[in-house]
Structures are given as structure tokens and as C-alpha cells.
Amino acid sequence: MISDVAAQTVVNVLMLSSIYILVALGFALLLTVLGILNFAHAAIYMVGGYICYQLAVVVGINQWASLLISMIAVGLLGLFLERVFFRPFLKDMNRIVVVTLALIIILQATINVTVGSYIRRIPSFVPGVLRFSGVSVSGDRLATFVIGGVLLLAVILFIRKTKTGLQMLAISQDSDGAALQGIKTHRIFAVTTAIGCALAAVAGSLMGAILSLSPFMGDIMLVKAIEIVILAGIGSIGGVLIGGLILGALDATLPLFISGSATDLTGLCIIIILLLIRPQGLFGREV
Amino acid sequence: MVAGEHAPSGGRNWIKTVAYAGLIILLFLLPLFVDSVYYLHTFIITLIYTIAACSLRTILISGQLSIAHAAFMGLGAYVSSIFARELNWTPWLTIPLGGVSAMVVGVLAGYPLTRVRAIYFSMVSLFVGLAIVALMGVFQKYTGGDIGLIGIPPLPSITIPGLPTINFLSSKIPYYYFFLLLTVFCLMILHSLENSRIGMSWKAIAQSYLVASSVGINEAGFRVLALAVGCFFAGIAGAGYAHYNMVLTRSSFGFLSSVNLLIYVLVGGTGSFFGPIIGTTVLVIVPEIFRWLKTFAPFVFGGIMLLVVFFMPQGIAGLFEQVKTKFLHFQERKKPRDVS
Amino acid sequence: MFLETKELTKNFGGLAAVFQLEMSVREGEIVGLIGPNGAGKTTVFNLITGFLRPSGGRILFDGKDISGKKPHLIAKMGIGRTFQLAYLFPEFTVFENIVTSFNLYPKSSFWEALFKTPSYRRKELYILEQAKEILYLVGLEGVKNVLGRNLPHGYQKLLTMARALAIKPRILLLDEPIAGMSLEEINYAMSVIEKIRSQGVTILLVEHNMRIMTLCDRVIVINFGNKIAEGSMEEVRQNQEVMKAYFGREDAA
Numbered sequence: 001m002i003s004d005v006a007a008q009t010v011v012n013v014l015m016l017s018s019i020y021i022l023v024a025l026g027f028a029l030l031l032t033v034l035g036i037l038n039f040a041h042a043a044i045y046m047v048g049g050y051i052c053y054q055l056a057v058v059v060g061i062n063q064w065a066s067l068l069i070s071m072i073a074v075g076l077l078g079l080f081l082e083r084v085f086f087r088p089f090l091k092d093m094n095r096i097v098v099v100t101l102a103l104i105i106i107l108q109a110t111i112n113v114t115v116g117s118y119i120r121r122i123p124s125f126v127p128g129v130l131r132f133s134g135v136s137v138s139g140d141r142l143a144t145f146v147i148g149g150v151l152l153l154a155v156i157l158f159i160r161k162t163k164t165g166l167q168m169l170a171i172s173q174d175s176d177g178a179a180l181q182g183i184k185t186h187r188i189f190a191v192t193t194a195i196g197c198a199l200a201a202v203a204g205s206l207m208g209a210i211l212s213l214s215p216f217m218g219d220i221m222l223v224k225a226i227e228i229v230i231l232a233g234i235g236s237i238g239g240v241l242i243g244g245l246i247l248g249a250l251d252a253t254l255p256l257f258i259s260g261s262a263t264d265l266t267g268l269c270i271i272i273i274l275l276l277i278r279p280q281g282l283f284g285r286e287v
Numbered sequence: 288m289v290a291g292e293h294a295p296s297g298g299r300n301w302i303k304t305v306a307y308a309g310l311i312i313l314l315f316l317l318p319l320f321v322d323s324v325y326y327l328h329t330f331i332i333t334l335i336y337t338i339a340a341c342s343l344r345t346i347l348i349s350g351q352l353s354i355a356h357a358a359f360m361g362l363g364a365y366v367s368s369i370f371a372r373e374l375n376w377t378p379w380l381t382i383p384l385g386g387v388s389a390m391v392v393g394v395l396a397g398y399p400l401t402r403v404r405a406i407y408f409s410m411v412s413l414f415v416g417l418a419i420v421a422l423m424g425v426f427q428k429y430t431g432g433d434i435g436l437i438g439i440p441p442l443p444s445i446t447i448p449g450l451p452t453i454n455f456l457s458s459k460i461p462y463y464y465f466f467l468l469l470t471v472f473c474l475m476i477l478h479s480l481e482n483s484r485i486g487m488s489w490k491a492i493a494q495s496y497l498v499a500s501s502v503g504i505n506e507a508g509f510r511v512l513a514l515a516v517g518c519f520f521a522g523i524a525g526a527g528y529a530h531y532n533m534v535l536t537r538s539s540f541g542f543l544s545s546v547n548l549l550i551y552v553l554v555g556g557t558g559s560f561f562g563p564i565i566g567t568t569v570l571v572i573v574p575e576i577f578r579w580l581k582t583f584a585p586f587v588f589g590g591i592m593l594l595v596v597f598f599m600p601q602g603i604a605g606l607f608e609q610v611k612t613k614f615l616h617f618q619e620r621k622k623p624r625d626v627s
Numbered sequence: 628m629f630l631e632t633k634e635l636t637k638n639f640g641g642l643a644a645v646f647q648l649e650m651s652v653r654e655g656e657i658v659g660l661i662g663p664n665g666a667g668k669t670t671v672f673n674l675i676t677g678f679l680r681p682s683g684g685r686i687l688f689d690g691k692d693i694s695g696k697k698p699h700l701i702a703k704m705g706i707g708r709t710f711q712l713a714y715l716f717p718e719f720t721v722f723e724n725i726v727t728s729f730n731l732y733p734k735s736s737f738w739e740a741l742f743k744t745p746s747y748r749r750k751e752l753y754i755l756e757q758a759k760e761i762l763y764l765v766g767l768e769g770v771k772n773v774l775g776r777n778l779p780h781g782y783q784k785l786l787t788m789a790r791a792l793a794i795k796p797r798i799l800l801l802d803e804p805i806a807g808m809s810l811e812e813i814n815y816a817m818s819v820i821e822k823i824r825s826q827g828v829t830i831l832l833v834e835h836n837m838r839i840m841t842l843c844d845r846v847i848v849i850n851f852g853n854k855i856a857e858g859s860m861e862e863v864r865q866n867q868e869v870m871k872a873y874f875g876r877e878d879a880a
Contacts, residue, residue: 037406039546088597093352093406095596098553101546102592109585223417223542226410234407265421268414275399275411476741483740484751487719487727494716501676501710502728503702503794512737 007135009253015141015210017248018148021241022203023221024228025155026196028240031229032172033192036086036096040103041200042218042225044081048074048201049208049217050111053122063125067205071198078197082190090189104218111215122208144206151202152241155195159237168192172235224251227271233281242282314467318460327459333571334466335528338473340551340563342520345477347557348486349513350493351400352409355416356521356548359389361540362419363522364529368439369429371530378442382526389522390515392419397514401507404496416545423537435536442530462531469527473520478560480516489513554595556602565603629654629689629829630675630706630798636683637670637852644670645852647684652798657820657830659843659860663872667852668833669711672800676708677701689797703731707796709787711803711833717776721767721786724775725758728793758793765789765819781812788819792828799823801832805839817842848872 027041048070055066085103089095126139159165167188171178179185207217228247232239250270254263274282321327343356363385370381396415403411423430430436442455442465455461480486488509491499496506529535555566570591577587599606630652637645645667652658660668673679675686677698686694693701716724733754739747762768765785770778778786784804791799804820805813813836820842824830832839840846840860848856848863850872856863863869 031406037409092600094553094557095600097352098550098592099596101550102589102596105585105589105592109582109589112585113582219543223413226413230407230410230414262421262425265418265425268418268421272414272418275414479741479743483743483747484730484735485737485740487723488730490718491716491727494718495714497678497710498714498716498790500678500698501702501708502790503699503730505697505699 004135007132007137009256011137011141011145012252013245013249014145015148015248016252017245018145018152019203019207019210020224020228020248021152021244022148022199022206024225024232024240024244025152025237026199027225028229028232028237029168029192029196032235032237033168033175034082034086034090034189035175036090037093037100038086038196039097039100039222040081040107041196042220042222043104043107044074044077044197044218045200045204045207045221046213046215046218047077047107047111047204048197049122049204049213050115050120051201052205053120053208053213054115056122057120063123067125067202070205071201074201075194075198078193078195079190081197082193086193087186087189108215108218115215117215120208120213122205122213125206125209140206140209144210147202147206151199155199156237158195164188164191227267229281230275231271231281233283236281236283239281239283311471315464318463324459327463329572329575331459331463331466331531333568334463334470335524335531336548336551336571337564337567338470338524338527339521340548340555340567341474341477341560342517342524343548344552344557344560344563345481345489345520346513346517347552348481348493349489349510350404350496351412351510351513352405352549353514353517354409354413354542354545354549355396355419356517357540357544358416358419359393359518359521360525360528360544361423361535361537362392362525363389364525364535364540365423365430365436365537366522367526368436368529368535371440372436372438373429378440378526378530382523382530385526385529386519386522389525390519393514393518394511397511398507400514401510413542413545417542420537420541423540430537431535433537435534437534439529439533439535441533466527466531469523473523474564477516477520481560485509485512550592554592554602556599556604556606558601559604559608561607562602562604565607569603628652628687629656630831631687632671632675632684633687634684635671635674635681635686635694637667637674637679638682643852645674645681648849648852648854650847650849650854650857652829652831654797654829655824655827656844657824657832657842659840659846660831660833660849661835661837661840661846662849662855666850666872668849669802670852671849672708672802672833675701676706676800702794705795705797706800707791707794707798708800709784709791709802709804711806715775715778715783715786715790717774719775720772721775721778721782722758722762722771724786725761725789725793726754728790729754729757731794761789761792764792764822766815781808781816784808785816785819788816788823792823796828798829798831801830801834803834804832805834805836813838 023042023045027038030036030038030041051073052066052070055061055069056063081103085099086096089099124140126143128139129136130139130142159168167178167183168191170181170183171185171188175185204213204217207213224247228240228243231246232243247267250267251263254266258266317330318327321330339356339360343353346353346356366388367378367381367385370376370384371378376384400408400411400415424432442462444452444454446452453461455465481489488499488504491504492506492509500506525540551566551570552563553566554570555564556562570588573591574584574588577584580587595602601608628651632648632650635645635648636643648667648671650660660671662668670679674681674694677693677696677700680695684694685692688704688706691704693704693706716727719727733750735747735750738744759768762771765788767782767785767789770782775783775786784807788799788801788804801820805816808816817839820830820832832843834840843860845858846860846863847854848866848869850868855868855872856866
């Protein structure tokens with residue numbers, strides 16, 4: 001029995017962390033490569049979930065195919081957003097803040113008008129409960145962790161091993177210098193946004209199967225993404241993984257011990273204290 | 288000219304003064320023309336948010352884009368409500384107390400926040416806001432938690448000998464005048480501060496904190512001062528709101544409300560003192576007009592934001608400035624140039 | 628000694644940018660601090676003015692230990708500085724740039740500023756007079772109302788000097804005051820520096836352009852964060868160490 005609870009807690013931590021990391025990684029990439037605070041990132045996560053829902057439930061095509069199509073469609077949406085809404089304002093923080101906040105409002109309203117604000121649910125990707133030597137865990141939650149893990153590995157390999165990925169890193173270190181080196185920064189910005197958005201779409205779809213979808217599901221996730229990036233430290237991609245794990249662990253275990261808003265407060269206090277000791281985050285360079 | 292007063296010519300100043308006076312008189316006469324309770328309510332809300340947005344801009348001109356401002360409003364609101372409800376203090380006393388407590392928390396949070404700048408400041412300020420709202424949930428006994436706080440006393444009636452008693456429960460008109468006076472008072476203070484040496488130091492820090500400290504401006508000190516002033520007036524606005532609305536829920540001071548205030552300021556334009564006033568007025572009243580669109584109404588709000596971002600780089604107030612400069616240039620061309 | 632560093636050391640992640648530097652400036656002097664690229668000159672400036680905290684050693688100004696103090700407190704003690712890049716307030720006019728820089732004398736309180744009391748107005752009027760004087764001293768009266776960001780480079784450099792004068796410095800640290808200027812501008816800037824000194828301000832400057840060294844009473848040469856020579860320009864020019872530092876190994880010279 002106890003091992004059952006323990007196993008489920010572990011799976012919950014891993015599942016929640018995977019979703020957090022999928023969203024936060026894109027957010028962090030946009031922050032370090034494009035240098036923008038993309039408030040709309042979590043709204044894009046929500047849109048990804050709804051596209052998957054529409055395809056799988058309303059249109060009725062294969063669920064895994066829906067996930068893939070949602071990922072690609074939102075990636076393309078990212079290309080469009082970058083070109084039209086981000087690129088003209090990259091150097092102007094005030095305008096980027098307004099444009100990304102406007103996007104939240106418009107994306108939420110679009111979903112509200114087209115699908116409605118009732119809570120929706122994507123059917124399980126892996127239905128039922130899996131048993132491993134006496135402990136049982138939900139298939140969906142395990143699947144989320146596996147999909148999240150595979151995607152993260154892919155993205156990290158992409159960043160570390162491909163030319164485009166290395167150029168992303170170069171820009172995140174010094175964007176003017178990278179431009180002088182002949183890196184086509186705009187192309188990299190586009191690729192970065194597309195990847196970031198696609199990852200968020202996967203997270204949204206998985207969340208829709210584990211919990212549910214609502215046009216406002218992004219609001220909490222945005223706060224989580226910012227928390228993770230701050231924890232990790234600005235400019236640290238590897239830190240996002242650790243930060244996501246820490247936050248996932250806190251959110252999945254704290255409710256077992258403390259109830260209600262004290263959970264939020266405890267989590268926030270841990271982060272604030274950490275920031276006071278290390279303002280640059282766990283793995284960040286000096287700010 | 289005294290430091291910070293940019294108008295080079297004295298001749299146009301009286302036009303400005305007349306324009307302000309006219310506007311304020313017009314606002315004072317407004318209840319004579321508007322008898323709809325609903326419209327008055329909208330105007331009162333606009334006034335409350337104008338105070339909050341202008342105080343947020345005070346923080347912003349010191350280079351600190353805070354995403355916690357609504358939380359400080361909430362702090363003032365809850366402190367004022369709790370003292371008035373539990374201890375039966377008069378709201379005339381608890382409203383300033385609300386402002387002071389928001390200021391104290393702003394200063395306490397502000398010192399550690401001076402270690403971070405720009406985007407990082409914004410992100411960390413977000414946590415401060417969230418922590419304050421979470422705190423409201425923890426002290427459920429006093430704040431009512433997620434159910435909300437009810438039974439907050441209204442403003443007590445005022446008796447001036449020889450005049451009829453002003454009763455705040457009779458209609459919305461006394462509240463309208465109260466908030467109009469409060470807004471004028473708060474804005475005068477904020478305006479005076481901005482157009483003083485203190486305001487110039489804030490703007491200097493925002494432009495280059497390195498240069499500012501090299502000429503003896505205490506960066507951390509002035510940033511905390513901006514937060515103190517801004518949070519004080521946010522607290523006042525929130526406390527006023529509490530005694531008007533008489534019901535509080537902590538969710539109305541969360542992340543989204545802070546973001547909303549930020550939108551009012553940025554859409555209005557940060558370059559001018561009138562930016563947040565214009566931004567709040569447009570963004571509170573226009574969506575009310577388009578309420579009949581129901582689920583489509585948010586598109587109006589978002590649409591205004593996009594319109595401003597794409598076509599008015601300095602916000603709506605910036606557009607006025609551009610028109611004004613063009614007009615002045617036109618005038619100057621007509622005048623024979625004098626050599627000085 | 629007016630300004631003095633004792634075993635001043637600054638490490639950046641194990642690398643010593645300044646190592647046990649001993650140097651001193653007497654009151655009323657113009658001293659040039661020279662050295663090859665990366666010798667640690669700007670680091671020394673940042674250490675003296677509080678923008679960096681020393682890893683070791685002390686900085687004495689007028690007999691008082693100022694090492695590790697905050698920049699604005701050091702400014703308050705009368706140490707003014709300019710930056711290598713012409714940092715200024717881009718959204719302020721030239722005149723506002725100077726007026727804003729008067730923070731220390733006379734000082735107004737929060738309440739004075741809020742209520743614009745007569746004493747506040749008097750102080751501000753006094754500041755305006757003073758700012759005008761600086762404007763004339765540096766020769767920027769012609770561009771008084773130009774925004775900082777629209778100012779040509781040569782003027783920007785002059786403005787940074789004017790701004791530093793607003794704190795009524797007893798010593799002025801100039802970081803490459805004539806870099807990137809035309810010959811005509813250089814001559815003008817040098818005459819301004821001469822004028823500033825004649826008002827009793829001690830000057831310590833860093834410069835690559837050797838033309839300015841004719842102004843200096845004394846030069847200090849540093850390399851790898853350590854003093855390698857000191858004296859008049861002529862003396863230093865003949866120093867073997869200096870030749871080595873500037874032209875590489877002896878055989879390359």
C-alpha cells in the first residue's frame with residue numbers, strides 16, 4: 001500500500017515535471033534567444049491542447065496523429081507569430097509586453113468563441129492502469145513522462161549537435177556578436193519560436209488527457225513557466241530541467257502535507273528565499 | 288524653469304491650466320448629466336483604476352516594470368477592511384492605513400528587488416505579487432479566503448453644519464465625488480513628484496543606472512522610494528475600492544489584475560503623465576460600450592492593444608504628443624525666426 | 628597623498644585583472660594612466676569609483692578608506708568619473724543631463740521636492756545657474772536643447788565631462804576622454820581639460836591617444852594590473868619595461 005502511494009507520487013512528480021519542462025523550455029528559449037518575455041506562451045500551450053481535442057474528439061481521427069498534427073500546426077502558428085507579432089518589437093520591452101498580453105486575450109477569446117468555455121477532456125492516450133511488480137500507475141501519466149522525456153532529449157540533442165542549434169546557443173550568448181559572425185538571426189528566431197510553440201502544444205495535449213482543457217488553463221502554467229525560468233537562472237537551458245523537476249516535486253508533494261493556499265505560499269517562499277540567496281538563479285550567469 | 292519642467296515657453300502654460308481646470312469642472316458637473324447608476328459605477332471604477340495605473344507608472348519611470356501592483360491594491364483593501372470591520376475604526380482612518388501598509392510591504396520587498404533589473408525585475412516582482420495574494424488565502428480567518436470578505440462598512444456619512452448630510456448609501460453620487468476628489472489629490476502629488484528632482488532621478492536611473500550612480504544618485508534608494516510611493520497610492524486606491532464595493536475576493540488582485548493595470552499604463556503610454564489616465568479611461572469604458580458583443584467583447588480589448596502597439600509606439604498619449612509637435616512645428620514655420 | 632591605492636587587487640574568476648597595484652595622485656596634478664590593451668586601466672577606474680569591489684588591498688582618498696563603498700557614496704565624496712563609452716541619459720536634453728547630475732549640492736528633501744517649497748525653488752534656481760556655468764565652461768551652450776541620443780560623438784564625450792563636473796568633484800577620472808575624436812575636437816577637449824584643472828580639480832585619465840600626454844604632469848604605466856613605470860612622459864618613454872610591454876618581446880622592438 002505504502003509503496004503504491006510512493007510509486008504514484010513518483011510518477012506524479014515525473015509527469016508534472018515533464019509538462020512543466022515542456023512549457024518552460026520553450027519559454028526559456030524565447031527569453032534567451034529572442035530576448036523576449038513571451039506572456040502568450042502558455043496561451044499557445046492551451047491552443048495546442050484544443051487543436052488536439054478538436055481533431056481527436058470532434059473530427060475523430062487517431063489520437064496519436066492528432067497529437068502530432070497539433071504539434072506541427074502550433075509550430076507553424078509559432079512561425080506566424082514570430083514574423084508578425086514578435087519580430088517588429090524585439091528591442092522594445094514595453095511593446096513586446098503589450099503584444100504578448102494582447103495575444104493571450106485574443107487566443108483565449110478565439111477558443112471561447114469557437115469551442116466554448118466548458119471544460120473539455122481528451123480521452124486517455126494510454127488507457128487504464130499499468131502494473132509493475134505490485135505497484136500500479138496510471139498509463140497516461142507514465143506516457144506523459146515518456147513522451148516528455150523523449151522530446152526533451154530530442155531538443156537537447158538538436159541544440160547541442162546541429163548547426164542551427166549551436167547558432168541558437170551563440171545568439172543566446174551574444175546576439176549582436178552572432179549577427180556579426182554571419183548567423184542569420186531571423187531564421188534562428190523563427191526556428192526557435194516554432195520549436196518552443198510545438199513543445200507547448202504537446203504539453204497542452206497531454207494535460208488535456210490527464211486533467212482537462214479550459215481556455216484559461218494557461219494562466220497558471222504561465223506563472224509556473226516563469227517560476228521555473230527564475231529558479232533555473234536566466235540563460236540556463238539545463239537549469240530548466242532541474243527547475244522543472246523541483247517545481248514538479250513541490251507541486252506534487254506539498255499538497256500531501258499542507259492544504260490550500262499554504263501550498264502556494266510555501267512554494268513561493270522557497271523560491272523567494274532562494275532568489276535572495278542567489279539572485280541569478282540556481283544555474284544562471286550573473287545578471 | 289525648474290528642473291523637470293520641460294515646457295520652454297511660458298505662453299502656452301495658461302492654456303494648459305485652463306484646459307485642466309475645464310476638464311476637472313466638467314468631471315464635477317458630470318453627475319448632473321448622467322443619472323444612470325450603471326454609468327456612474329463605470330466612472331467610479333475608472334477613477335479607482337486611474338489612481339492605481341498612475342501610481343504604477345511612477346514605479347515604471349524608475350525603470351521597474353512591476354507585475355505585482357494589483358496585489359498592493361489588494362493589500363490596502365484588506366488591511367482597511369479588516370481594521371474597519373473587526374476593530375470598528377472609521378474608514379477615514381483605515382484608508383490611509385491601507386496605503387501605509389501597502390507602502391511598508393512595498394519597501395520590504397523593494398530592497399531585495401533592487402538586486403535585479405529590467406526583465407528579471409519584472410519576473411521576480413511577479414512572485415512578490417503572488418506571495419501577497421497567497422498570504423491573503425492563508426489568513427482566511429480575517430480575509431474570508433476564497434469565499435470572500437463581506438460586510439465591509441461603507442464610508443460613514445458626513446455632516447457639515449448648515450448643509451444636508453452626505454450619506455454614502457443613498458446613491459452613487461457621493462461616492463463619485465469622493466473618488467473624483469481622491470483622484471485629483473493623488474494625481475497632484477504624483478505629478479508634483481515626477482516634475483521634481485526626484486522624478487528626474489527616477490528617469491535618470493531608468494536610462495542608465497551606471498551613469499546615475501556615477502553622479503551620486505543612490506540607485507537602490509530611489510528605486511525603493513518609487514516603489515514606496517507607487518505602492519502607497521495603490522493601497523489607497525484598493526482601500527477606497529473596498530469601502531465602495533463592500534465585498535472583496537482575493538482573486539480580483541491576482542496576476543491577471545496586475546497585468547491589466549500594466550496594460551492600462553503601457554497602452555496609454557509611459558512617456559507622458561497622462562498616459563495611464565487615457566489608457567485606463569479607454570480600456571475601461573470602451574469594452575463597457577461593446578459589452579453587447581458578449582464572448583466577442585475581448586476582441587475589442589485585444590484589438591485596441593494591437594492597434595496601439597502597431598501604430599502608436601509611444602502609446603495613445605504619444606500620439607497626442609506627435610500631433611502636438613507637428614502642430615507646433617507648423618506654427619514655428621509661420622513665425623519669422625528670431626535669432627537668439 | 629590625495630588618492631592612493633595600496634596592494635589593490637581584483638580577481639575575475641581566478642584571473643588577476645589588477646594585482647597589488649600601488650599608485651598615488653597628488654592634489655592638483657593631471658596624471659595619465661597608460662598601458663597596453665587589457666592592462667587593467669578601466670578596472671582600476673571601476674575599483675576606485677566603487678563600480679567593482681576590490682578582492683584585496685585598499686583605496687585611500689584624502690586619508691579616508693573608500694574601498695568597497697557604493698558608487699553614489701564615492702561620488703558624494705568628490706570623485707567624479709566619465710565612462711569609456713559615452714554613457715549619458717539619451718532621453719534627456721544636454722541641459723537636463725547636466726541638471727540631473729546635480730544631486731549632492733544643494734540637496735533637497737522629499738517633502739521640499741513634493742511641495743515645491745520656496746527653499747526647493749531657490750536651490751533649483753541655483754542649480755540652473757551652476758549648470759549654465761558648466762555648459763559655458765565645456766562649450767555646449769549651442770546644443771543645450773538637443774536630446775542626448777541625437778548628439779554627435781564628440782559632443783557626447785564633452786557632455787560626459789560636463790556631467791561629472793556637476794558633482795563638484797575634487798578629482799575627476801576621465802576614461803579615454805578623446806578617443807574617436809577628430810584632431811580639431813581633440814585640441815578643444817584638451818583645452819577644456821586644462822580649464823577644469825585650472826579650477827582646482829585633480830585629474831586622473833586613461834587614454835590610448837598619446838597626444839593627450841602633453842597635458843599630464845606625470846604618467847603611470849601599468850601592465851597585467853601592475854605598475855611597471857612612473858614619471859614624466861620622457862622618462863617613461865625610455866624605460867625598458869615599458870618598451871617590452873608595448874612592443875612585445877625585446878627582439879620584436
